[in-house]
Amino acid sequence: MKIAELLKKKRTFSFEVFPPKDGQPMEPLQNTLSHLYKFNPDFISITYGAGGTNEGRSVEVCKLILESGVDVMPHFTCIGNTFDKVEQYASNYLDIGIENILLLRGDLPEGWTGTKGDFEHASDLIGCFKEKHPNLCIGAAAYPEIHIESDTIDEDIQYLKLKQDLGAEFFTTQLCHDVHAYERFMNRIRSAGVTIPVIVGVMPIISRDGAIRMSLSNGVSIPAELSAIMGRYKDDAASFKEAGMEYTERLLGSYIDAGAEGIHLYTLNKYKDISEIIELSGVLDSVTI
Numbered sequence: 001m002k003i004a005e006l007l008k009k010k011r012t013f014s015f016e017v018f019p020p021k022d023g024q025p026m027e028p029l030q031n032t033l034s035h036l037y038k039f040n041p042d043f044i045s046i047t048y049g050a051g052g053t054n055e056g057r058s059v060e061v062c063k064l065i066l067e068s069g070v071d072v073m074p075h076f077t078c079i080g081n082t083f084d085k086v087e088q089y090a091s092n093y094l095d096i097g098i099e100n101i102l103l104l105r106g107d108l109p110e111g112w113t114g115t116k117g118d119f120e121h122a123s124d125l126i127g128c129f130k131e132k133h134p135n136l137c138i139g140a141a142a143y144p145e146i147h148i149e150s151d152t153i154d155e156d157i158q159y160l161k162l163k164q165d166l167g168a169e170f171f172t173t174q175l176c177h178d179v180h181a182y183e184r185f186m187n188r189i190r191s192a193g194v195t196i197p198v199i200v201g202v203m204p205i206i207s208r209d210g211a212i213r214m215s216l217s218n219g220v221s222i223p224a225e226l227s228a229i230m231g232r233y234k235d236d237a238a239s240f241k242e243a244g245m246e247y248t249e250r251l252l253g254s255y256i257d258a259g260a261e262g263i264h265l266y267t268l269n270k271y272k273d274i275s276e277i278i279e280l281s282g283v284l285d286s287v288t289i
Contacts (some may be wrong), residue, residue: 001071002137003043003100004169007197010139012042013261013287014073017269019046019057026060028269033065037273039278042287043071043266045102045172059089063096072098073139077106078119081175083128085117090133094229102139102172103129123162130167140164142171142198144185145178148219157192170196172264175203175214178223186259201263205244206273208234245273249281256286263287 006012014192015036020029036044046061058074065072093101105122108115120127126138140163143156150156160171165243173192176182182200205211208230215222222230226247233240256262263283267274276286 001099002169003073003139004137004197006016006042007068007170007199007261010042011256011260011287012199012264013039013284014041014043014045014262014264015274016045016047016201016264016266017061019061021171022057025124026064029061029256030064032163032267032269032271033068035275036267037068037070039284041070042262043073043100045073045075045284047075059092059096062071062093062098066097073100073102074098075102075104077104078115078117078122078125079106079108079112080115081117081119081125083118086125086128086132088137090129093136094133098136100139101129101139102141103168104141105146119204121267123166126163126168137170139170139172139199140168140170142173142185142189144173144176144182145220147174153188157189157194159190161192164194164196168196170199170262172199172262174218174220175201175266176220177203177205177215177226177251178221179251179258181221182255182260183222183258197261199259199264201264201266202248202252202255203266204268204270205229206241206268206270208237208240208244210268212246241273245280246275248277252277252281252283256283 017029020026023280044065046058062072062074074093102124103125114120122140126140129136129138142160146153146156229243229247233243252263265274
């Protein structure tokens, strides 16, 4: 089902996974997926490596998930992609029954000064897909605390509006640990004429080093409550993980209380921790049919 249509009916609940690298077995991901399916996600998104290094495996994972009866949303970036590749992959997606796609600029590989493809910005990719494949439901990225390469929040919001005007039908946010920042962001984009639904992306706090690395690399803030956890348990990985998971559970509840139109969990392919967070947070109780 198209995600934009689903968002008109309910708050969505979804996961993100990444495919194995070329040459690595598919079984670990299959095991992860089998555990995630029990939560009846509305869809699962699938990334691929920097520079599109394992795009083919992304399509393989899409097929695997579709066979389980769950909808999928593959990512597709500007990095190294041409008009011909758009046609190739769009045809592959449509042939296997995919209805949704997340279109991104993508992170530039180290040493690159541009995308080395026919599209420099996600908006270029969105416009191309919308023109050539209007039956695909297009998602795009949003940044509650401003994109790390943007100079001002107003510039960032204007760009979101452009993505919407070119054909994006919903947004999925970058990780954000600060619900108040998200609420300010939502107020500003709605005032600026951005009307399409916004799904909140949540990165579970499991590893101290991982949480710090992901926060810094994406330019997102670390709220005082989370900072205190990082300071208190800097030498105790097990206690940090426990406290971090409890923080994530509270964060999910706060996003739901703030009216999030969808919850999207970045799983890092770790089903055990994700399962515990979901069960303890009660997030599924807020997802209505």
